[in-house]
Amino acid sequence: MPALPYDWSAKEACDAYEKTWEISRREVHYGWLSPGENTLRLLEDVPERSKALDVGCGMGENIVALHRLKLDAYGLDLSSYMVRKARRTLREEGMESKSYxxxxxxxxxxxxAFASEFRTKFDVVLAVYSLEFFKDIQEFRKAISEITKGMVGGGTFVLCISHPTTxxxxxxxxxxxxxxxxxSVPLLMYSIRDVVQTLCEEKLVVERVIEQQTRRPSRLTYExxxxxxYHFREGKNPFSPLFDDLNDKNPHTLIYRTRKES
Ligand SMILES: C[S@@+](CC[C@H](N)C(=O)[O-])C[C@H]1O[C@@H](n2cnc3c(N)ncnc32)[C@H](O)[C@@H]1O
Incomplete structure (x- = not known):
């Protein structure tokens, strides 16, 4: 995510996010200007009808994309505005039914604190740029611990976070x-060591690490x-040329594919 903190409890921040980013509902995404599931294949061994949860689902695009992979897809978000947007997205996709x-x-x-809300354990959990809005590493640890509590043994957890070097x-x-x-509007930049240590302490085996880099993002065209x-809307490229220098040298997103020990 760009360096500015967002106040997700504010309608303006959620609307601004929606106005800036255009996110596919057809392919699971792993962060801005990063290849998605069709390329990275982080979920290719997940059987159909597995239960999947998107933590911090925002506007719900990944719930739709997981559903298209024939997974039993759910989402959660702390922001009431984002929850409304996500439900609207699912409604637009015709995903609402009596059983759904x-x-x-x-x-x-x-x-x-979500595991008791869902009376099920998940085979797959995604968290894309949603676990960075904490005040300290203990809060992050609590979220990771809650995620593993809500997962089956052998389940897959994919974590996408901002790369600290950018x-x-x-x-x-x-x-x-x-x-x-x-x-009041926290944004935490994690050291790689603290993230890996937390994942390991919570019995998550790190299977793949992907560092996503995009050169000269301010000069990218919409096409x-x-x-x-996951890309910006037409005419809404949010990157300033100042950011290009950092991005030319360093990756902007870290993607971890992990597996909960059985
Ligand atoms: C940058 S947006 C990412 C949304 C979505 N994952 C995506 O890729 O478009 C961050 C989201 O995380 C949510 N979020 C922030 N802190 C959270 C928390 N503690 N629990 C659940 N959701 C949270 C925000 O409300 C917001 O919708």
Missing amino acids: GLRKRVRQCDAR HPDYPRIKNETELVGTS EAGQFP
């Missing part, structure tokens, strides 16, 4: 986890960006 009630499918809850403060924070937002499932 949207209130049940998309729930408003916190990544740190944050403008990186030379100062020197790969230490640090709050780069504010206490070029459109090859990725």
Whole structure:
């Protein structure tokens, strides 16, 4: 995510996110300007009808994309505005039915306390840019612990987070986890060590790590960006040329595919 913190409890922030980003409903995405599932194949061994959860689902595109993979897909988000947008997305896709009630499918809850909300355990959990809005590493640990509690043994968890080296403060924070937002609108930049340690402590085996880099994002045209499932809307490229320099040198997104120990 770009460096600015977002206040997800505010309607304006959620609307601004929706106005900036155009996200595919056809292919599972793993972050802005990153190849999606058709290329990365992080879920290719997941059997049809497996239960999948998108944590911090935003506008719900990945719920639709998981459903298209023939998975039994759910989502959760802390923001009431995002929950409304996600339910609207599912409704637009004709996914609402008696056996597929949207209130049940998309729930408003916190990544740190959701396992008791769902009376099921998940085979697949995704979290795309949704676990960075914490004040400290303990809150992140709580979310990861809750996610593993809500998963079956052998299940897959894919975590996509901002790559610390692309944050403008990186030379100062020197790969230490640090709050780069504010206490009221937090945004946490994680050191790679803290993330890997947390995953391992929660019995998640890291199977793949992908570092996604996009060169000169401010100069990308809408057509070029459109090859990725998560890209900016036409005329809404949010990247300033200042960001190009960082992006030319460093990857912007870290994607971990992990498996819960059986
Ligand atoms: C950058 S958006 C990403 C949305 C979506 N995953 C996507 O890829 O478009 C971050 C989302 O995480 C949600 N979020 C932030 N903190 C959360 C938490 N503690 N629990 C659940 N959702 C959270 C926000 O409300 C927001 O919808």
